[in-house]
Amino acid sequence: MSNNESILKKAQLLSIHEKIFRCPICGGSMKVERSASLECENRHCYDISKQGYVNLLNHSSRTKYDKALFEARRSISGSGFFEPLVEAVTSRLIQELKPRESEKLVRLLDAGCGEGSHLSTIRSKLGKYSVVPDVLGVGMDIAKEGIVMAAKTSPDSLWCVADLSQSPFADRQFDYILNILSPSNYSEFRRLLARGGALVKVIPHSLYLQELRTLFYTGTGKETYSNDSTIELFSRHFEQVDTERVQYRVVLDTDQMKQLIRMTPLSWNASPEAIGQILDEEMEVTADFMLLYGWNEE
Ligand SMILES: [Zn+2]
Numbered sequence: 001m002s003n004n005e006s007i008l009k010k011a012q013l014l015s016i017h018e019k020i021f022r023c024p025i026c027g028g029s030m031k032v033e034r035s036a037s038l039e040c041e042n043r044h045c046y047d048i049s050k051q052g053y054v055n056l057l058n059h060s061s062r063t064k065y066d067k068a069l070f071e072a073r074r075s076i077s078g079s080g081f082f083e084p085l086v087e088a089v090t091s092r093l094i095q096e097l098k099p100r101e102s103e104k105l106v107r108l109l110d111a112g113c114g115e116g117s118h119l120s121t122i123r124s125k126l127g128k129y130s131v132v133p134d135v136l137g138v139g140m141d142i143a144k145e146g147i148v149m150a151a152k153t154s155p156d157s158l159w160c161v162a163d164l165s166q167s168p169f170a171d172r173q174f175d176y177i178l179n180i181l182s183p184s185n186y187s188e189f190r191r192l193l194a195r196g197g198a199l200v201k202v203i204p205h206s207l208y209l210q211e212l213r214t215l216f217y218t219g220t221g222k223e224t225y226s227n228d229s230t231i232e233l234f235s236r237h238f239e240q241v242d243t244e245r246v247q248y249r250v251v252l253d254t255d256q257m258k259q260l261i262r263m264t265p266l267s268w269n270a271s272p273e274a275i276g277q278i279l280d281e282e283m284e285v286t287a288d289f290m291l292l293y294g295w296n297e298e
Contacts, residue, residue, distance in 0.1 A: 001140060006155065010052035010237035011035035014158065017136060018108065024056050024166045046168075048239060053159035054149040055144065056168040065143040070115040072262035074149065077117040079256050079277060080177060085176040087288050088246045089200060090125040090295030092293070095177065096198065097132050105134045109174040109192065111164055113139035113180025116150025119178065138174075139165065164188060176200060186237040193296035199295055201229050205245055210264055215278055216270040254279055255271045 015032035018179055023040035033039045038046045038054055046056050065243055076082070096240045097106060099292050110119035123137040137157035141147050144161045151159040162168050164185045172194045179189070180202040189199050235241050252260060261267045261275055 006052055007048055007050060008035050011048055011154065013156075014038065014048065014054070018169060020138070021056075021088060021168055022170040024162065024168040026059055029170070034164070038164050049148075049151070051148055051151040052155055053147045053161065055161040056143065057144075057161050057163055059239055063097070063281065065114070065146060067145040067149075067208050067260060070143070070146045070149055071267070072259040074115045074117055075259045076256065076263055077121070077256050079252070079255075079259075081252070081287065084120050084248050085202065085287065086125070087245050088121060088244065089118075089180075089202070090122050090289060092200070092210075092244070093122070093126060094129055094132060094290070096176075097126075100144055103277040105136055106132070106175045107136045107138065107173060107194075108176045109177065110137070110139045110167070110178040110180070111167070111184075111189070113150060113159075114143070114146040114182070115200065116157070116159065118180050120150070120154040122178070123154075123157060138169075140164070165193065172175050172197075178202075184234075186187070186233075190237065190296060190298075195296060195298060198249065198293055198295045199238070200291065203230050203292065205247070205288040205290045206288045207247065209260075210288075211262075211285050212266050212270075212278070213263065214276050216266060222239075231290065233294065234292045234294060239297055242290040242293040245289070246291060249284050251282055251284045253282045255284055260285070 011032050018032050021030040021038060023044050025044045026040060026042045028040035028042050030038045030040050034149055037048055046054050048054055073240055113119050119137050119139045123135055126132045126135050138161045139150050140162045142163055147159045147161045160168060169186050169192055171191050175190050175194050175197045177189050177193060178201045180197060184201060193199065205227060213223055257279055267275060
């Protein structure tokens with residue numbers, strides 16, 4: 001497909017769903033104009049890029065999340081490291097979605113989607129179940145490098161570069177918000193969730209990558225990790241909350257270990273010697289996650 005054709009296709013998908021957006025500057029409603037941009041009623045204009053994503057940031061952002069990091073994360077995802085986690089989230093969504101059978105479209109936002117592999121995998125898994133209605137996937141991240149990769153590989157979802165504290169969506173537009181290993185903005189999540197919708201937040205649990213933690217942090221007081229304060233904060237924002245722990249072990253070869261090291265903030269302050277130690281041979285690492293579900297009853 002040529003660039004023009006793919007922009008046109010993306011503009012069509014955006015214009016079908018343009019009502020979910022609102023201008024991050026003035027809050028005005030948005031429309032797709034000339035198949036080239038999203039424009040608000042006050043003429044704030046956001047171009048559709050040639051890769052098919054929309055940049056809705058009104059300032060440029062610098063993050064630690066660069067292209068190398070997203071490539072590492074994609075490669076780790078491709079190795080199956082997150083598979084049991086993603087499967088657990090998908091199974092839960094399928095249970096939740098069954099009662100919605102009659103409805104036409106379910107809107108799923110991944111807030112902090114990075115390079116988009118979790119959203120793409122979940123969406124394609126959901127698509128295999130005939131009981132699940134149509135799903136619109138929307139991925140948002142402040143890091144443009146991640147969104148560029150996501151848009152190139154998964155053109156059937158909508159991808160936006162945007163700031164979670166000024167998210168470019170109208171109120172109550174999403175049935176589910178995924179927030180996987182990424183920061184939260186609970187007041188925005190509450191605003192964006194439809195009545196009866198749910199936030200699905202994934203956080204590391206105490207044994208997550210404990211092998212790396214032991215190697216990098218023994219003697220520093222950071223050998224152990226607790227997510228108690230995150231769970232408490234989550235519970236304060238939702239009346240109805242449920243949790244699920246997903247724990248498993250994965251063997252990674254030296255190349256995959258390199259990608260894991262590049263991906264995880266755990267290693268950002270580790271010494272080159274400590275990192276060097278673990279790149280000699282394959283290694284078994286622990287994946288340990290807590291899945292938090294919070295329903296918007298209002
Ligand atoms: Zn505006």
